[in-house]
Amino acid sequence: MTHPLMEVDGAGLSEQDRRDLIRGVLERIGDKWSVVVICQLGDSTRRFNELRRMSEPITQRMLSATLRGLERDGLVTRTVFDTKPPRVDYALTPRGHTLLEIVRTLAGWAEDNAAGILHSRTAFDAR
Amino acid sequence: MTHPLMEVDGAGLSEQDRRDLIRGVLERIGDKWSVVVICQLGDSTRRFNELRRMSEPITQRMLSATLRGLERDGLVTRTVFDTKPPRVDYALTPRGHTLLEIVRTLAGWAEDNAAGILHSRTAFDAR
């Protein structure tokens, strides 16, 4: 039997380490654009400027940085075609797709609860 | 006829508005401590300093701010007992519990994928 806290890399993890680990991963989807980009890549492979338009008002710099971060974490693949003009395709990896499902759940929750949350905020601020 | 600002339930929102809405809600759980605090409140009601210890190394200031944000969004209730010394209890609302479930899924995903992600990062950085 495997101890729950020893599953990651074989070393023992404290509750503290566990939270750090989760936070480290959540920072990826906690940033300003990752969730948006992941959602846009959900249906199909996309090219850079295609993503840029779909994710407006993202800046070129931030799209580039976001994609690099997602690629670094093995959530997105980057495929370069050596044509002219250049063409680069981005797509979700299998790991990225498992995250997409959760992110869609989260997005659904956000939509379902948006009205209630906005109402709560108004009530809270009124005081 | 429907006024745009009244279509918060998702019926006639532009793709842009939909993303803004989701981002607005995700910023709550995207900040540094909300997810941690929500998880700690998952099992039972907690007092302020109890949460503080459970969420180390959070600062007093940030716990206070995080709880206020969660309360504002109707995710957490704050109950003051007028005793000495003072006592304040925090608990998840029903809405907070629905979010807790998703957050737990997310935390589970983070744990399950932590090793793979760390490996991907190392491989990516090696290049």
Add this chain to the structure above:
DNA sequence: CGGTATCCTCCGGGATACTG
């Protein structure tokens, strides 16, 4: 087309001290 390079601003959040 698909990016970098630079510069600059804003604010999330830590440290510390004080309070009802």
Add this chain to the structure above:
DNA sequence: CAGTATCCCGGAGGATACCG
């Protein structure tokens, strides 16, 4: 015990210009 009040800094991220 359960908070506020200040001060301050690093870094996320926007604007803009340039590049292969």
